[in-house]
Amino acid sequence: MIEGALWRRWVFYNLPLILFVFVLLFPFYWMIVTTFRPDGELYLPWNAPNYMPFWTNNPTLEHILYLFEETNFVRWMVNTMFIALVSTVISLFCGVLAGYALARLNFPYAGGLGTAIFITYLVPQTLLFIPLAEIIRNFQLGDTPWSLILTYPTFLIPFCTWLMMGYFKAIPKELEECARIDGASRWKAMVYIIIPVAVPGILSSGIIAFTLSWNEFIYALVFLSSPDQKTVPVGVTSELIRGDVFFWGPLMAGALLGSIPVAIVYSFFVEHYVSGLTGSVKG
């Protein structure tokens, strides 16, 4: 908290905070308003006499109904959920084990290997999707959820590994040594002591991995083609933008509903999440 006169608190604390919150939340507000605005208002020119960009007096559910009745939105949600969950679980499993190994097992070049793994995360997807498409085609996985479930870990595993490695390093070595003296093998010490202590870290990398796969666009766009198989980001943009016509109402309704699961996941684990990112293990 900033000490001193009232104006100081406003200038250095309250105003910047309000500005920050406004910038972060305005897109959501815009999404909500557009979702409930009737088409008649949506397509008014900006200089029309009754133009009200930030509010509507005639809220409607027509866009949401359209989304559920005229498109495969429910199907897309199910697809996205399935793909994001499975690829997150796979990536977490590998990431936790790899992170532990890199942080704790002394083997030559562990440090270099850790960096190398992180570098693979930095290779842009726009470069990778072409060779990956070839592989997906060879395995005849195109247009199935498995094409994404197996490709998302290519960037999620390095990410989880790197995050978990940092987290494991922050856990005092003595905990594990004590467990091993107490009669646990290295594996049991990891399962009973280190992993439970690392839960905040595991949750935060899980949440981020889930969000990354939920929002992933380019692989989903390339590997999936039939409307039934699509994920939310691809489905909404491909089915609700026809040529140069943007169906803003349903588009925003789709974006809004699509962000709800992620918001729920975040709010559910927010406490663990923050302590996971700040890496605090209190004894």
Next chain:
Amino acid sequence: MAEVSLHKLNKKFDTTHVVKDVDLKIRDKEFMVFVGPSGCGKTTTLRMIAGLEAITTGEIRIDDRVVNEVPPMDRDIAMVFQNYALYPHMSVASNLAFGLKMRKFEKAEIEKRINNAASILGIESLLQRKPRQLSGGQRQRVALGRAIVRDPKVFLFDEPLSNLDAKLRVQMRVELKKLHERLAVTSVYVTHDQVEAMTLGDRVVVMKDGVVQQVGEPLELYNTPANRFVAGFIGSPAMNFADVTLVENGGKPVAEAPGLRIGLPGELATRARAKTGRKATLGIRPEDIHIATAADAPEYCFDAAVEVVEQLGSEILLDMRAGAALMVASVEPTLRVRAHDNLKLALKPERLHLFDAETEAAI
């Protein structure tokens, strides 16, 4: 029943040689303290006994079994760490139970042992709490409890008191001593605090730069230090040292330095005579210096100028200059002294120490 013996124990980390040829036999039920400045290899030695650190060369036996390749879990030892290393996600009771669960003890037996350890340590009311809800002293007790429930052959302590505040440390020190008397388990205790070493240890190992300097009972180290390092490390305030030359004066060996001439008594004189003409270090503890009286023989007296007077209540420490040497004397609290006073002091001849200037070994 457990003896621990170390035979020609060595540890190298890459190119640094941190433990050099340590030979030691820790007797059954003995409380052995390793003491030394940081980086002297004491903790590494302890960790090798625990099995947390691989042995470069040499051998460790617990009883008659060579444990070099035995994993920590199979050595039947318990260890208390400096930062306690309590499992933060478990309650105190689960912390105590963990080692027993890993060893597949019966539920009833686990409960019995937990209750027993908790009552020994007075932590019955804390059993359901999590470690973060405990104070430093309570955490320390839980860490001890975790070792006690296991009923191991050997207890290992790695500076267990150094995270506590001074008052609590003294209190826990006493409790540790009582605990050892009650449980009578072979214990190895590492500390950098010579007071802890002196008060707790049945025997004390003084280490420096990976080499054992002296092994002995606390008073043995205090009274007959093997070398200058042990002499300076054990005892507080530390022993005074003066660089002297050994000379003959009227047929008697004396230690001489500019502004200081001290006679050498009895056996010390015999040993010093062999080194006449050589440089040496004279050592005398602050508590063995007093204000000179008529009863003191003149060859054990010297003049000194007081530089600083430290009133401690129970004693007074005088920081003085005697010739080129700086000395500290611990004198009666009733004495009236001020800085810059010139005093005539005497030392107890039988408490004099001499060390070779080159090898630093006691003469």
